[in-house]
Amino acid sequence: MTPEHTGLTSSHGFPARLLVVDDEPRLLNSLATLLRGEGYEVTEAAGGRHACSIIDQMSFDLALLDLRMPEVDGFDVMAYLSDKQPDCGTIVVSGESSFAAVSRALRRGALDYIRKPFDPDELLTTVSSVIGKQSLLKAHEHVQMRLEKSEALHRYIVNSSPDIVFMLDEDGHFCFVNSKVEALLGYQPSELCGHHFRHILDDRDVARGTYALKGPNITADNPRTLEVRLKTRGSRRATRHFEITAFPIDPQTWPQSQDTRGRTNGKTARYYGTARDVTERKEAEAFINFQAYHDLLTRLPNRALFKDRLELAITHARRNHQKLAVMFLDLDRFKVINDTLGHAMGDRLLQAVTQRLEKCIRKGDTLSRFGGDEFTLLLPSIHSHDDARQISKKLIKALRAPFQLGEHEVFVGVSIGIAIYPEAGESMDQLIQNADIAMYHVKARGKDGYRFFSESMSIDSVHRLNLERDLRLALERNELKVFYQPQVCSTTNRVVGLEALVRWQHPERGLLYPRDFLPLAEETRLISQVSEHVMDQACKDVGQWIREGNPDLRLAVNLSPVQVEHPRFVETLMQRVTAHGFPAKNLEIEITENVIMNDLEQISQKLRELATLGVRIAIDDFGTGYSSLNYLHRLPIHTLKVDQSFVKAIRGGEDGACIVNAIVAMAHGLKLEIVAEGVETDEQLEYLRSLGCHQVQGFFYGPARPANEISQTLCNPNAEAVSF
Numbered sequence: 001m002t003p004e005h006t007g008l009t010s011s012h013g014f015p016a017r018l019l020v021v022d023d024e025p026r027l028l029n030s031l032a033t034l035l036r037g038e039g040y041e042v043t044e045a046a047g048g049r050h051a052c053s054i055i056d057q058m059s060f061d062l063a064l065l066d067l068r069m070p071e072v073d074g075f076d077v078m079a080y081l082s083d084k085q086p087d088c089g090t091i092v093v094s095g096e097s098s099f100a101a102v103s104r105a106l107r108r109g110a111l112d113y114i115r116k117p118f119d120p121d122e123l124l125t126t127v128s129s130v131i132g133k134q135s136l137l138k139a140h141e142h143v144q145m146r147l148e149k150s151e152a153l154h155r156y157i158v159n160s161s162p163d164i165v166f167m168l169d170e171d172g173h174f175c176f177v178n179s180k181v182e183a184l185l186g187y188q189p190s191e192l193c194g195h196h197f198r199h200i201l202d203d204r205d206v207a208r209g210t211y212a213l214k215g216p217n218i219t220a221d222n223p224r225t226l227e228v229r230l231k232t233r234g235s236r237r238a239t240r241h242f243e244i245t246a247f248p249i250d251p252q253t254w255p256q257s258q259d260t261r262g263r264t265n266g267k268t269a270r271y272y273g274t275a276r277d278v279t280e281r282k283e284a285e286a287f288i289n290f291q292a293y294h295d296l297l298t299r300l301p302n303r304a305l306f307k308d309r310l311e312l313a314i315t316h317a318r319r320n321h322q323k324l325a326v327m328f329l330d331l332d333r334f335k336v337i338n339d340t341l342g343h344a345m346g347d348r349l350l351q352a353v354t355q356r357l358e359k360c361i362r363k364g365d366t367l368s369r370f371g372g373d374e375f376t377l378l379l380p381s382i383h384s385h386d387d388a389r390q391i392s393k394k395l396i397k398a399l400r401a402p403f404q405l406g407e408h409e410v411f412v413g414v415s416i417g418i419a420i421y422p423e424a425g426e427s428m429d430q431l432i433q434n435a436d437i438a439m440y441h442v443k444a445r446g447k448d449g450y451r452f453f454s455e456s457m458s459i460d461s462v463h464r465l466n467l468e469r470d471l472r473l474a475l476e477r478n479e480l481k482v483f484y485q486p487q488v489c490s491t492t493n494r495v496v497g498l499e500a501l502v503r504w505q506h507p508e509r510g511l512l513y514p515r516d517f518l519p520l521a522e523e524t525r526l527i528s529q530v531s532e533h534v535m536d537q538a539c540k541d542v543g544q545w546i547r548e549g550n551p552d553l554r555l556a557v558n559l560s561p562v563q564v565e566h567p568r569f570v571e572t573l574m575q576r577v578t579a580h581g582f583p584a585k586n587l588e589i590e591i592t593e594n595v596i597m598n599d600l601e602q603i604s605q606k607l608r609e610l611a612t613l614g615v616r617i618a619i620d621d622f623g624t625g626y627s628s629l630n631y632l633h634r635l636p637i638h639t640l641k642v643d644q645s646f647v648k649a650i651r652g653g654e655d656g657a658c659i660v661n662a663i664v665a666m667a668h669g670l671k672l673e674i675v676a677e678g679v680e681t682d683e684q685l686e687y688l689r690s691l692g693c694h695q696v697q698g699f700f701y702g703p704a705r706p707a708n709e710i711s712q713t714l715c716n717p718n719a720e721a722v723s724f
C-alpha cells in the first residue's frame with residue numbers, strides 16, 4: 001500500500017510528521033518506534049516543556065499527547081499547539097480514563113482518545129484515519145478557497161464590466177443583473193430581479209423592446225441587437241440610450257440552467273445579454289445631425305432642411321391639390337446695425353428677431369435662417385392668398401416694435417416676398433427664387449412690406465442679363481425719357497407742379513414704364529445713374545419753363561431708397577441742382593414713409609439739411625406704409641400725397657373715403673400741403689374739393705407726357721385751363 005492509501009501522508013504529499021509527547025521514556029520510545037516502523041516521520045518530546053520548545057521550531061501534522069505530565073501537562077501542550085499550529089491535530093494517548101478527562105480533552109480539540117496501555121493496531125488505525133481525515137479536510141478547504149477566489153474573480157469581472165450584464169427568464173423577468181445597473185441607471189440589482197425588463201424600458205420603446213426578445217431567429221449565432229432608451233431611477237428621471245445584445249442561453253453550454261444555482265425566484269434563466277450605454281454617442285450624433293440641418297445661432301432649420309421640408313410639402317400639396325406658400329424675408333437695416341454696433345449685437349438681434357417671428361407661426365410651418373439676415377418661411381397648407389397675407393402682416397407688425405440691444409434701441413423692418421404654389425412655381429427652386437424676386441420688388445418700393453410674386457416680375461436670368469445690358473446701353477444712348485404729370489390746383493385749373501416720371505423708349509419693346517425696369521435698376525445699383533439722368537433732364541426742362549415765365553412751377557421728383565440712404569445723398573443732389581442753376585425752392589422730393597422709417601435718425605438729418613437749403617419734402621403714397629404719425633411733426637415735411645388707392649375708394653362712402661377725410665383733416669391741422677394722386681373722375685374731384693383738398697394729379701387732368709407736349713401747354717396763354 002502506498003502512503004496515500006494508508007493515511008501516512010499528509011495533505012502536502014510527504015510522510016506525515018508526528019510529534020509524540022510522553023514523560024515516560026520507555027513508553028515514548030516504544031510509541032515512536034511503532035510509528036516510525038509504519039513510515040511516519042516522528043519527533044519525540046520527553047514531557048510537556050520539551051514538547052513546547054520543539055513546537056516552536058518545527059511544524060507537525062499530528063501530535064500524540066500524554067495528559068498527565070509534571071509541570072506542563074497535556075492540556076497545556078494542546079493549548080500551546082492550537083495557538084502556534086492550529087492546523088495540527090491531536091490524539092490523546094493517556095492512562096487517564098475518567099470520563100471528565102476524556103471529555104475535557106475532546107472539548108479542547110483532541111481528535112481521538114487512546115487509552116494506555118494501547119493496542120498497537122488500534123493506535124496505528126486511529127493515527128492513519130485521523131491523518132486521512134485531516135488531509136481530506138485540508139484538500140476540501142483548499143478547493144473551497146479556490147472556488148471562492150474564482151467566484152470573486154468572475155463576480156469582479158462581471159460587476160466591473162462597463163456594460164450592464166443581465167439574465168432573463170423565458171418571460172423576460174430579470175434573473176440576474178450586475179451591479180453596473182446601479183451606476184448607470186440607479187437601480188439596485190436586487191430590486192430588479194423578478195421584475196419584467198419592460199419596467200425599465202422607456203414607454204416609447206416598450207413595444208419594440210418586447211418584440212425584439214420574442215421575435216424569431218434569435219440564436220447564439222444571431223443575437224438580437226437593438227437600441228432602446230432605458231429609464232433611470234430617482235431624481236434624475238431621465239432616459240439614457242443603450243445598445244442591447246441578447247442571446248438565448250443554450251442549456252448544453254450552461255448546465256446550471258437546470259440547477260437551482262441558475263434560478264432566481266424559482267425561474268430559469270433563458271437569455272443572457274449586455275446593455276451598453278451609448279448615450280454620449282447618441283447625443284454626439286444628435287448634435288452633429290442638428291448642426292448639419294440647423295443654424296446654430298438661431299437654432300432654426302437651415303437652408304438644407306428648409307429645402308427638404310419644402311420638397312415634401314410640394315409633393316403633399318400636389319397630391320391633395322392644395323396650395324402652399326413660400327416666403328422670403330429679408331431684414332431691413334440689419335447691415336447698418338451690424339456694422340455700427342458690431343457682430344455680437346448683430347447676432348443678438350438675429351436671435352431676438354427669430355423669437356418674434358416664431359411667435360407668429362403655427363406648428364407645422366417651417367421658419368428657416370437662409371443665410372445672413374435672410375429667413376424663409378414655409379406655410380405647408382394654405383387656403384388662399386389671404387392666409388399668406390395675414391401671416392405677412394403679422395410678421396411685419398411683430399418686427400415693428402423696437403429691439404433693445406443692451407443700451408441701444410434699434411428698429412428693423414422686414415421685406416417679404418411671397419410665392420404661392422402652384423401659381424408662382426411648381427418646383428422647390430422656382431418657388432424660392434420667385435419669393436426672392438418678389439422680396440426684391442418690396443425692397444425697390446421702399447422696404448418693409450410684402451408682395452406676392454406675379455408673372456410680370458418673373459424675368460428669367462437670360463432675359464434679366466439682356467435687360468441689364470440694355471439698360472446700361474439705354475443710359476449711354478439716352479433712351480431714358482422724362483415725362484411730366486401735372487399737379488393741378490382744382491379750383492383754378494392752374495398747373496402748380498410737375499411730377500417727373502421716368503420712361504424707357506426701348507428700341508424694340510416700345511415705351512416701358514418704371515415697373516418694367518426700376519426693380520432691376522435697384523437691384524443692380526443702376527438706379528443711381530437712372531436717377532441722375534432724370535434729375536439732370538428734369539432740372540433742364542423745368543428750369544427752362546420756370547425761366548420762361550412760370551416762376552412758381554414746382555418740380556416733383558421721386559427718389560429711390562438706395563439714393564436716400566447713400567451717405568453723400570444731400571451733397572450729390574444739391575450739386576446737380578446748382579449745376580443746372582435750378583432754384584432749390586422749386587424742387588420737391590418725394591419719398592415714402594418706409595424710407596424714412598428705415599433709418600429715422602439718419603434720414604431726418606438729411607431732410608433737415610435739404611429743408612434748410614429750401615428744398616421741399618413730400619411724403620409719397622401716404623397712408624400705405626408705417627403711418628406712424630409720430631414722425632410728421634418731427635420732420636420738415638411740406639406735402640402729403642394721398643395714395644391713389646384711397647382716392648379710388650371715393651365711391652359711395654367706402655372706407656378709403658374716410659381715410660381721405662382723415663388725411664386731409666390731419667394735413668390741415670399740421671398745416672401741410674396735400675396732393676391727391678390718381679384722380680380720374682369728376683366725382684372724385686368734387687369730393688376732394690369739398691374736403692378742401694385742392695391740389696390733384698391724375699388721368700382726369702392727363703397722364704404723364706413728354707417734355708415737348710408739356711412745353712406747348714405751358715407756353716399756351718390759356719395754360720391755366722389745363723386741357724391735354
Ligand SMILES: Nc1nc2c(ncn2[C@@H]2O[C@@H]3COP(=O)(O)O[C@H]4[C@@H](O)[C@H](n5cnc6c(=O)[nH]c(N)nc65)O[C@@H]4COP(=O)(O)O[C@H]3[C@H]2O)c(=O)[nH]1
Nearest residue numbers: 500501502513514534558559560678679680697698699700
Ligand atoms: N391708375 C392711375 N395711375 C395714375 C394716375 N395718375 C398718375 N398715375 C400713375 O401713378 C404713378 C404715380 O407715381 P408714384 O406714386 O410716385 O409711383 C412711381 C414712382 O414711385 C416710381 N418712379 C417713376 N419715375 C421715377 C424716377 O424717375 N425715379 C424713381 N426713383 N422712381 C420713379 O415708379 C412709380 C410708378 O410710376 P408710373 O408708372 O409713371 O406711374 C405714376 C403715374 O403714371 C391715375 O389717374 N390713375
